[in-house]
Amino acid sequence: MTVEPAVAPGGLPRPQRGDEIELEIDSLAFGGEGVARLGAGGYVVFVAGAIPGDRVRAVVHKRKRSYAHARTVELLEPSSERIAPLADHPGVAWQVIPYERQLQIKSEQVDEALRRIGRLDGFELEEIVPALEPWRYRNKLEYSFGGGDGEELVCGFHAPAGANRVLAMEDCLLASERGNLARRVALRWCRADGLIAWDRGRGGRAADGDERANGERTARTRGERIERARDERTGPGADGRARLRNLVVREGRRSGKLQIRLVTTHGEIDAGGLAAALSAGLGDSLGGVLWTRSHSLAETTAGGDTELIWGDAEVPERLGELDLRISPEAFFQTNTEMAEQLYDVVMQYAALEGWERVYDLYSGIGTIALTLAPRAGELWGIELVEEAVADAIAGARRNGIEKASFFAGDTRLALRELVERAGRPDVVVVDPPRAGMSKKVVHRIIEASPKRIVYVSCNPTTLAPNAAELVEAGWVLRKVRPVDMFPQTHHIECVAVLERG
Numbered sequence: 001m002t003v004e005p006a007v008a009p010g011g012l013p014r015p016q017r018g019d020e021i022e023l024e025i026d027s028l029a030f031g032g033e034g035v036a037r038l039g040a041g042g043y044v045v046f047v048a049g050a051i052p053g054d055r056v057r058a059v060v061h062k063r064k065r066s067y068a069h070a071r072t073v074e075l076l077e078p079s080s081e082r083i084a085p086l087a088d089h090p091g092v093a094w095q096v097i098p099y100e101r102q103l104q105i106k107s108e109q110v111d112e113a114l115r116r117i118g119r120l121d122g123f124e125l126e127e128i129v130p131a132l133e134p135w136r137y138r139n140k141l142e143y144s145f146g147g148g149d150g151e152e153l154v155c156g157f158h159a160p161a162g163a164n165r166v167l168a169m170e171d172c173l174l175a176s177e178r179g180n181l182a183r184r185v186a187l188r189w190c191r192a193d194g195l196i197a198w199d200r201g202r203g204g205r206a207a208d209g210d211e212r213a214n215g216e217r218t219a220r221t222r223g224e225r226i227e228r229a230r231d232e233r234t235g236p237g238a239d240g241r242a243r244l245r246n247l248v249v250r251e252g253r254r255s256g257k258l259q260i261r262l263v264t265t266h267g268e269i270d271a272g273g274l275a276a277a278l279s280a281g282l283g284d285s286l287g288g289v290l291w292t293r294s295h296s297l298a299e300t301t302a303g304g305d306t307e308l309i310w311g312d313a314e315v316p317e318r319l320g321e322l323d324l325r326i327s328p329e330a331f332f333q334t335n336t337e338m339a340e341q342l343y344d345v346v347m348q349y350a351a352l353e354g355w356e357r358v359y360d361l362y363s364g365i366g367t368i369a370l371t372l373a374p375r376a377g378e379l380w381g382i383e384l385v386e387e388a389v390a391d392a393i394a395g396a397r398r399n400g401i402e403k404a405s406f407f408a409g410d411t412r413l414a415l416r417e418l419v420e421r422a423g424r425p426d427v428v429v430v431d432p433p434r435a436g437m438s439k440k441v442v443h444r445i446i447e448a449s450p451k452r453i454v455y456v457s458c459n460p461t462t463l464a465p466n467a468a469e470l471v472e473a474g475w476v477l478r479k480v481r482p483v484d485m486f487p488q489t490h491h492i493e494c495v496a497v498l499e500r501g
C-alpha cells in the first residue's frame with residue numbers, strides 16, 4: 001500500500017485504487033459521503049465516514065477520471081461539529097452530526113437539488129418535519145449473514161463502502177428491542193445447527209475474468225461458465241444443506257407482531273427446528289416465519305421461492321385509522337410513525353374537497369389512497385408488485401372503503417389505460433422508487449393533465465428533473481416539505497406539490 005501526497009506538485013493529483021491519502025472534508029454530497037477536493041483542478045474525492053471539518057486518512061476504493069471514492073481509515077482531526085457515536089453500526093453514518101444539524105443539511109440538500117439540478121425557483125421550502133424517534137424507528141431490517149466456514153457465523157450489516165465483509169452486531173439501534181431479540185434467536189439457532197453463510201465473494205465475475213484470459217472461447221461457453229458459477233454459489237453445499245444469505249425482520253409496530261424471513265441458497269434446512277426456536281424465544285410476538293430460497297447472484301432479498309413455515313404470512317399493522325396486513329413481498333414505509341406524518345403532508349398538499357378523482361401511482365399496499373379516501377370522490381391505484389395490490393384490495397375491503405380500486409401494472413404502460421377506463425384524474429399522487437419517474441411516465445402524467453400533482457420522493461436528485469419537466473409543461477412548483485423518516489442516515493424524504501398554471 002502506498003502513501004501519496006494529496007497534492008502532486010504542479011499537476012492534478014489522481015490517486016490510485018488502494019492509495020491511502022490525507023484529506024480535508026469541506027462539504028457533504030447527496031448520498032451522505034464527505035467531499036474533499038485535491039489540487040487546483042479540484043479533483044473530487046467522496047469519502048465515506050467523514051463529515052465537513054474532519055481531516056482523515058482514507059483508502060481509495062474506486063477511481064474515475066474526474067472523481068474517486070474513498071473510505072475513512074483514521075480520523076486525524078475531528079470536525080468541531082462531531083458528537084460521540086451511540087451505535088456500532090455501519091448504517092448510521094450521520095449519528096456523529098447533531099440531530100438539529102442533520103435536519104438543516106437535509107433541508108439544504110432538497111433546496112439545492114431543486115435549484116441546481118432542476119433549475120427551479122419560486123417555490124416555498126417548508127420547514128422539515130423532524131422524526132418522532134431518533135433511534136429504533138425502523139419496522140423492517142434486512143441483515144446479512146457472513147462467516148461460518150471455519151469462522152464464527154455472524155448476522156449484521158455489510159461494512160462501509162468497498163469493504164466486502166459482514167460485521168457482527170449485538171444491538172441494532174435502528175430496530176426495536178423485540179426485533180433485536182429475533183435476530184439473536186435466529187442466529188443462535190443457525191450457529192447451533194452448524195449452518196454457514198453463502199459465498200457472496202466474486203459473483204459471476206470469476207467466470208468473466210477467466211473468460212477474458214481465454215479470448216477464443218465462445219459466448220455459449222461463457223454463458224455456461226457463468227451459469228456453473230451461479231449454481232455453485234446459489235445451490236446447496238456438499239452436505240446438501242442451504243447456505244445462509246439474509247435475515248429479514250419485519251415488525252408491526254402497533255400490533256407488536258414479528259415476521260421473520262430467512263433467505264438462503266437452495267438446499268435443505270430444518271425449517272421446523274427454526275420455527276420452534278423462534279417460537280420458544282419470542283413467544284406471542286412471533287407472527288410468522290418464512291423461508292426464501294434464492295438463485296440470484298445479486299445481493300437482494302427480493303424474488304426467490306418463499307414458503308410459509310409457521311404462523312401468518314402477513315404482518316398486521318395500524319397506520320392512522322387503517323387496519324393493514326402486509327405481505328412479505330410488498331413495500332411498506334419503514335418508519336410507521338413517520339409515515340403518518342408524511343401522509344399528513346400529502347393530505348394537506350392534495351387539498352381535496354371531497355369530489356375529486358385521485359390517482360395513487362406506485363401505490364404499494366394502497367396506504368396513500370386509503371388514507372386520502374375520506375376526503376376524495378374516487379381513488380385509483382397502480383402498483384407493479386401483485387402481492388402488494390392484493391394487500392391494497394384486501395385493505396380497502398377490511399377498512400370499509402368502496403371508492404378505491406387498485407390495479408397491478410407498470411405505471412409506464414398502465415397509466416394511459418387507466419385514464420381511458422376511469423377518466424382523467426383531478427389529482428395525481430406519485431411515490432416512485434429512488435430512481436424517480438422515467439420521461440415516458442412524466443409524459444403520460446402530462447397527457448392525463450391533472451390539476452394538481454403531489455410528488456412523494458425519497459430522492460431529491462430524481463425529484464428535481466421530474467419536477468423540472470412538469471414545470472416546463474405548464475405546472476408550477478408551489479411547495480416542498482422534507483420529512484425526516486430516517487434519522488442518523490443521509491436518506492431524505494420530501495413531498496412536493498405542483499399545480500397547473
Ligand SMILES: C[S@@+](CC[C@H](N)C(=O)[O-])C[C@H]1O[C@@H](n2cnc3c(N)ncnc32)[C@H](O)[C@@H]1O
Binds near residue numbers: 331362388411431
Ligand atoms: C416508494 S414505494 C411507495 C409505496 C406506497 N406509495 C407507500 O407509501 O407505501 C414505491 C412503490 O413503487 C412500486 N413500483 C416500482 N416500479 C414500479 C412501476 N414501474 N410501476 C408501478 N409501481 C412500481 C414498488 O413496488 C413500490 O411499491
